[in-house]
Amino acid sequence: MKTALVWFTNDLRVDDQSSLSAAIKENDRVIAAYVIDPAVTKHTSYGFKKMGSFRAQFLLESLTDLAAQLSEIGIEFHVFFESAEVCLPGLILNQNCSTIYKLYQWTTEELQQVEQVKTHINASIKWKYSYDQFLIPITEFPYPSIDQLPEVFTSFRKKIEKSVTIPFSTKLSVAQTHKSTVRHSIPTLESIGYKQPQINPTTAFPYRGGFTSALEHLKKYIWEDQHIKTYKYTRNQLIGTSYSTKFSPWLSNGSISARQLYTEVKAFEQRYGASQHTYWIIFELLWRDYFKYVSLKYKSKIFTTNGINGREFAHRFNPELFHQWCRGETSDDFVNANMIELHQTGWMSNRGRQNVASFLVHHLHNDWLSGAAYFESQLLDYDVDSNYGNWMYVAGVGNDPRNRIFNTRLQAQHYDPQGKYRSLWLQKKLF
Ligand code: FAD
Numbered sequence: 082m083k084t085a086l087v088w089f090t091n092d093l094r095v096d097d098q099s100s101l102s103a104a105i106k107e108n109d110r111v112i113a114a115y116v117i118d119p120a121v122t123k124h125t126s127y128g129f130k131k132m133g134s135f136r137a138q139f140l141l142e143s144l145t146d147l148a149a150q151l152s153e154i155g156i157e158f159h160v161f162f163e164s165a166e167v168c169l170p171g172l173i174l175n176q177n178c179s180t181i182y183k184l185y186q187w188t189t190e191e192l193q194q195v196e197q198v199k200t201h202i203n204a205s206i207k208w209k210y211s212y213d214q215f216l217i218p219i220t221e222f223p224y225p226s227i228d229q230l231p232e233v234f235t236s237f238r239k240k241i242e243k244s245v246t247i248p249f250s251t252k253l254s255v256a257q258t259h260k261s262t263v264r265h266s267i268p269t270l271e272s273i274g275y276k277q278p279q280i281n282p283t284t285a286f287p288y289r290g291g292f293t294s295a296l297e298h299l300k301k302y303i304w305e306d307q308h309i310k311t312y313k314y315t316r317n318q319l320i321g322t323s324y325s326t327k328f329s330p331w332l333s334n335g336s337i338s339a340r341q342l343y344t345e346v347k348a349f350e351q352r353y354g355a356s357q358h359t360y361w362i363i364f365e366l367l368w369r370d371y372f373k374y375v376s377l378k379y380k381s382k383i384f385t386t387n388g389i390n391g392r393e394f395a396h397r398f399n400p401e402l403f404h405q406w407c408r409g410e411t412s413d414d415f416v417n418a419n420m421i422e423l424h425q426t427g428w429m430s431n432r433g434r435q436n437v438a439s440f441l442v443h444h445l446h447n448d449w450l451s452g453a454a455y456f457e458s459q460l461l462d463y464d465v466d467s468n469y470g471n472w473m474y475v476a477g478v479g480n481d482p483r484n485r486i487f488n489t490r491l492q493a494q495h496y497d498p499q500g501k502y503r504s505l506w507l508q509k510k511l512f
Pocket residue numbers: 316325326327328329330332333362365366368369370372429430431432434435438456460462463464465467468469471472475
């Protein structure tokens with residue numbers, strides 16, 4: 082009897098999940114695992130946890146939802162709070178797994194995890210990788226090699242739009258329909274070292290982790306409320322649940338795939354017609370893909386001070402100014418409001434992110450890596466490629482060598498003319 086292990090990472094769903102569907106097709110029995118590495122729950126040298134409590138809670142909700150879905154199709158699911166090299170080799174040996182299916186991740190820590198597991202298991206065990214994090218399938222990548230990825234997004238986008246047919250998402254088809262008898266136990270937030278986060282009820286992201294709530298949101302945002310019809314006009318706003326799609330936290334941990342979102346947008350276009358608004362959501366998903374390809378091209382360079390374009394980045398870490406920025410105690414009300422929103426909810430709009438990042442780098446003259454690390458800790462939707470890619474971009478060490486300097490005063494006047502956003506988070510009337 083051939084048994085396979087599906088090692089879930091940022092692909093926490095059962096539909097449109099190549100590792101799971103391939104494992105089911107090619108084996109007699111499939112088991113699944115997810116590893117919460119204790120390292121991510123520890124404090125970094127900046128003084129905060131690598132994964133903050135908002136994301137930790139969102140992750141546990143996502144795992145609980147995944148466990149229920151796997152149970153429906155009779156798949157045992159093991160969730161560990163141990164490093165992968167400690168927990169997986171025993172599982173692989175005891176369950177006699179001959180193949181491991183996993184999302185391919187090329188970033189430093191993720192690669193190390195796999196390498197360490199490999200040193201503890203039999204070399205004959207096969208590894209099969211999927212690339213489900215991309216919207217553009219890696220097999221359709223329209224250049225001879227990753228080295229030929231253009232340095233400018235627009236060239237990439239135009240090439241994709243001209244030459245690539247993006248596939249629609251797929252549903253899992255399973256013969257196994259018996260429920261799993263194994264009780265899936267997901268750790269509690271407290272057991273992995275967190276306190277329940279106090280989420281401010283005004284949050285722009287009042288949703289739970291997991292595919293079920295992603296699907297509910299998809300139905301409501303796209304089909305019922307049809308906010309998709311005005312997305313391009315509203316996407317730079319700052320308050321509420323509907324100015325942008327809010328799919329990023331689910332996309333980041335893979336509770337929903339970019340292909341699933343794309344498929345739904347296309348279905349909407351089929352029924353109601355395409356528009357600049359529906360187009361722009363796909364345009365943003367291409368940005369997401371672009372940063373993934375950039376990260377694949379440059380690997381660990383995306384974590385270095387001088388980034389990927391070789392330009393010398395002059396600013397150094399100033400702990401005092403950095404912590405003022407984190408706490409929302411700078412001289413700039415607009416930056417402060419955004420930082421307080423992030424601190425109280427784990428969410429910040431794209432407009433806010435651009436402004437606070439620019440302020441840290443170009444106004445406070447601080448190291449951009451510290452800002453990226455704080456976002457990594459706080460953001461519900463932290464995604465390694467989008468986070469470090471966007472930070473490098475703003476800092477002028479990424480794909481755009483120009484300095485992306487935002488005049489935060491003018492930005493506040495333009496995007497928050499009556500000061501409503503600032504009043505909301507600063508709890509005071511500004512005007
Ligand atoms: P929408 O406007 O509805 O866009 C739809 C989807 O397109 C998003 O869910 C996202 O997957 C993708 N997208 C949109 N804008 C971008 C972008 N600039 N780069 C990459 N993908 C994009 N996004 C993350 O998902 N994780 C991060 O860790 C992250 N860190 C960021 C750090 C900085 C400094 C900046 C400026 C941006 C960062 N972004 C990050 C990108 C962007 O801010 C968020 O994707 C977006 O605000 C999420 O909200 P939404 O889902 O409503 O987006």
